[in-house]
Amino acid sequence: MSAPEPILEARGLVKKYGQVVALNGADFELYPGEILAIIGDNGAGKSTLIKALSGALQPDEGEISLGGERIHFRSPRDAQRAGIETVYQDLAVAPALDIASNVFLGRETRRRGPLGSLLRLLDKRGMRREARRQFEELGIGVQSIGEAVGNLSGGQRQGVAVARAAAWARRLVIMDEPTAALGVKETGQVLDLIRRVRERGLPVILISHDMPHVFELADRIHIMRLGRRVAVVTPKTHTMPEAVAIMTGATPSELDNALTKERSAE
Amino acid sequence: MGPTGTLQVVRRVITAPTVGPFIALVVTMAFFSLKTDRFFHAENFSLVLQQVMIVGVLAIGQTLVILTAGIDLSVGTVMALGQVIMTKLAVANGVPALPALLLGILVCVGFGVLHGGLVTGVRLPPFIITLGTLNIAFALTHIISNDLTFTGLPKLELFWGRTFNISGTDFTYGVVLMLVLYALAWYGLNQTAWGRHVYATGDNREAARLTGINTDRVLLSVYTLAGLSYGIAAWLLIGRTQVGDPNAGQTTENLDSITAVVLGGTSLFGGRGTIIGTLIGALIVGVFRNGLTLIGVSVIYQYLVTGVLVILAVSVDQFLHRRSG
Numbered sequence: 075m076s077a078p079e080p081i082l083e084a085r086g087l088v089k090k091y092g093q094v095v096a097l098n099g100a101d102f103e104l105y106p107g108e109i110l111a112i113i114g115d116n117g118a119g120k121s122t123l124i125k126a127l128s129g130a131l132q133p134d135e136g137e138i139s140l141g142g143e144r145i146h147f148r149s150p151r152d153a154q155r156a157g158i159e160t161v162y163q164d165l166a167v168a169p170a171l172d173i174a175s176n177v178f179l180g181r182e183t184r185r186r187g188p189l190g191s192l193l194r195l196l197d198k199r200g201m202r203r204e205a206r207r208q209f210e211e212l213g214i215g216v217q218s219i220g221e222a223v224g225n226l227s228g229g230q231r232q233g234v235a236v237a238r239a240a241a242w243a244r245r246l247v248i249m250d251e252p253t254a255a256l257g258v259k260e261t262g263q264v265l266d267l268i269r270r271v272r273e274r275g276l277p278v279i280l281i282s283h284d285m286p287h288v289f290e291l292a293d294r295i296h297i298m299r300l301g302r303r304v305a306v307v308t309p310k311t312h313t314m315p316e317a318v319a320i321m322t323g324a325t326p327s328e329l330d331n332a333l334t335k336e337r338s339a340e
Numbered sequence: 341m342g343p344t345g346t347l348q349v350v351r352r353v354i355t356a357p358t359v360g361p362f363i364a365l366v367v368t369m370a371f372f373s374l375k376t377d378r379f380f381h382a383e384n385f386s387l388v389l390q391q392v393m394i395v396g397v398l399a400i401g402q403t404l405v406i407l408t409a410g411i412d413l414s415v416g417t418v419m420a421l422g423q424v425i426m427t428k429l430a431v432a433n434g435v436p437a438l439p440a441l442l443l444g445i446l447v448c449v450g451f452g453v454l455h456g457g458l459v460t461g462v463r464l465p466p467f468i469i470t471l472g473t474l475n476i477a478f479a480l481t482h483i484i485s486n487d488l489t490f491t492g493l494p495k496l497e498l499f500w501g502r503t504f505n506i507s508g509t510d511f512t513y514g515v516v517l518m519l520v521l522y523a524l525a526w527y528g529l530n531q532t533a534w535g536r537h538v539y540a541t542g543d544n545r546e547a548a549r550l551t552g553i554n555t556d557r558v559l560l561s562v563y564t565l566a567g568l569s570y571g572i573a574a575w576l577l578i579g580r581t582q583v584g585d586p587n588a589g590q591t592t593e594n595l596d597s598i599t600a601v602v603l604g605g606t607s608l609f610g611g612r613g614t615i616i617g618t619l620i621g622a623l624i625v626g627v628f629r630n631g632l633t634l635i636g637v638s639v640i641y642q643y644l645v646t647g648v649l650v651i652l653a654v655s656v657d658q659f660l661h662r663r664s665g
Contacts, residue, residue: 130550151552162550168540170612175536180552182533194532 079142081106081277082127082158082246087136089122096122097133098301104246109268109278111288113321114298120281121250123298127279128160128248129153140245157244161235163251169224173216174198174205176223177238208241209233212270229260233267240271247271248279253287265291285314297321357605357613361620364603368624372631379634382509389511392626393500393518394419394580396619397573398593399600400525401452401566403618406601407529408542408562409610410459410466414451415570416593417477420586422448422574424481427490427584430497437496445571451477452567456560474594481586490584501579514576521572525615538562543611592646599646600625602653609657625649 084102088095097119104110114120125131127138129147138145140156147153150160167176175182183197184190190197206219214233216226223231232252239247249268253261265287272278282288288295289309297305297320305320312320319325372379398415405412426444429435435443451473458469500514529535540548541558549555577588604621606613625646632642 150550151554154552160550162547168536168543168548168611170539170543171536179536179540179548182536184533194534196531196533196536 078105080104082138082140082279084123084127084138085136087123087126087133087138089119089126089131089133095301097126097136099136100298100301101303102127102296104277104279105294107272107275107277108293109272109280109291111280111282111292111295112298113282113285113288113295113317115321118298118321119301120298122301124160124248124250124279124281127153128158130160154242158246158248159239159243160248161232161239161250161252163254167223167231167234170222172220172222173209173226173234174202174219176234177201177205177208177241179238181242205237205241208237211274212237212240212267214267227260228256229263232256232260232264236264236267236271240274240276243276246277246279248281250281251283252280253282253284261287285318289314289317299323358617358620361604361617361624365620365624365627368627368631372627372634375631376634379631384630384634386509386511386515388623388626388630389515390580391630392622393512393514394573394577394589395593395596395600395625396518396622397521397569397576398597399604399618399622400521400615401569402597402601403525403604403606403613403615404538404562404569405466405566406542406598406606406608407538407610407613408559409545409608410559410562411470411598411608412455412466412563412566413470413594414455414474414477415566415573415597416589416591417474417481418448418451418567419570419574419577419593420589421451421477421481421484422571423577423588424485424490424584424586426497426574427493427578428485430494431490431492431584437494441497441575444574445568448571448574449564449567451570452564453560455567456563459563460556460559478590481590485584485586487586489586491582493578493582493584497575497578498582499579500576501582512579514579517572517576521569522615522619529615534558534561539611541610592643595646595650596622596625599650599653602650602657607657607660608654 080103082102082104084100087097087100087102089097100119100123102123112120112123122131126133129150129152132146132148138147140158145156147156153160168179171179178201183201185195185197189195202219209216209219214237216230216233223234226234236249236252252268253264256264268278268280268291280288280291292309295307295309295312295317296303297307297317299321307317307320316325378384398419402412402415422444425447426440429440429443430437455466455469455473458464459466500517501512503510503512529538537548537553537558540551540553541555545555578584581588600622601613601618602608602621603624604613604617604619606617628645628649629642632645
């Protein structure tokens with residue numbers, strides 16, 4: 075990567091919940107066209123970081139910029155308007171609604187003319203057509219776009235969530251443990267899907283516990299510990315055990331070394 | 341992958357949400373038809389519809405609320421309050437019928453706004469809020485009416501009780517209004533973005549918020565529209581009883597509206613259900629009450645049967661919910 079400008083960047087993010095410090099000066103960069111994995115133990119601050127980047131919560135300190143411009147997301151809606159879509163691990167879809175409705179949830183299109191403007195009639199056919207096109211592009215197989223999402227398998231449901239995100243994201247997609255609830259075969263399908271999203275030119279932030287998947291997919295790996303980024307490695311420069319050692323603190327990272335120096339200097 | 345085309349069609353018909361309630365309605369009607377030959381007559385069906393129209397309209401509001409995983413225990417007493425305001429203003433205060441009616445409806449809408457405001461603003465559980473307003477509306481009904489019954493009502497207030505004739509059978513305009521309201525509710529829930537947001541909010545409020553839906557606005561609109569349906573039900577109630585009665589609407593209506601919704605296949609967990617199901621559910625309740633009366637079962641046993649019915653329906657809902665995860 076020839077050092078392009080990061081598309082999404084964060085500096086010194088801090089988030090405290092009472093006495094608990096969830097983020098303690100975390101930095102972050104995402105570059106165009108990459109899959110960036112975020113790994114870290116439970117409580118390392120992965121989710122909090124992602125929520126700050128997707129507008130689900132507001133950091134107490136620090137700054138975030140998108141495409142070089144400072145941003146302040148007050149809600150997930152703000153982040154979506156800025157072109158950032160997020161796929162959550164479990165609460166992604168409304169099971170009672172069909173696939174097309176889920177893809178368009180919160181952004182429904184209405185019929186043209188007075189039917190839409192006065193009677194607020196939905197353009198169901200148009201939305202189905204668009205959803206079907208989206209699914210074909212991403213190579214997701216579903217029997218019927220009119221099927222209720224509740225009747226789909228877990229992998230297909232997550233496929234709907236990913237398709238939804240890919241359909242609307244203009245800048246980047248965030249995926250929080252998208253395979254956590256899935257079986258082996260379905261996981262494979264979702265991983266393929268993530269690659270296809272990147273092939274469309276959208277960078278992806280992937281949060282995962284699954285090291286083999288992270289090493290298979292990611293261009294770079296952002297390692298969190300104790301509310302900070304302690305290292306960024308790549309699958310080429312580090313092995314899985316090395317990355318895990320940094321994540322758990324068994325191998326001192328550069329940050330640890332720096333901190334030790336600071337302390338001994340005091 | 342999966343069953344073949346025909347099997348799928350069959351599966352879809354069997355699992356269509358209104359099929360179960362519809363079969364239950366047919367079975368109930370068949371049962372009473374066998375028990376008494378007074379049941380299966382056009383006039384009796386017209387009577388059932390008239391008896392159903394109040395609970396039927398209340399159940400529209402109740403359906404909206406339950407679809408968002410809420411519950412409204414105040415429906416009956418809020419309607420009673422609206423009805424007393426409408427009739428007292430017209431009879432005792434000399435207010436013309438139209439403003440009296442509008443004011444009564446407005447008070448019911450006000451209760452809806454209050455419910456919605458407390459659910460979204462203070463984040464209180466709907467159960468507790470509406471248990472509170474049930475008592476508030478009950479007390480206000482008796483304070484405002486002074487426990488008097490209002491008679492000699494203007495024509496407009498009695499309008500929905502008037503009848504028209506179709507091949508020898510009388511139907512009230514109120515029944516027509518009820519069907520129109522169901523059609524409107526169906527349209528809103530199935531053909532507009534608002535309807536989808538109601539389902540999504542009820543299914544998972546946090547997930548809906550994260551997809552960018554303004555869930556507070558959805559909930560506020562649902563409770564407000566529910567209030568409006570109680571106000572309209574109040575007007576229908578006057579048409580049915582021909583008086584303003586402070587003791588109306590305070591016993592069976594609350595539970596019957598919930599029973600209608602649940603029998604109609606709407607899940608108390610929110611996010612699943614249909615408005616047509618509720619109409620069928622209301623008809624089941626109406627047929628049960630009518631049929632039990634016809635075969636001479638005393639009113640007190642009807643309470644017993646309705647109680648058992650609602651618990652059975654909720655059990656089925658719970659079972660289905662667990663199975664679908």
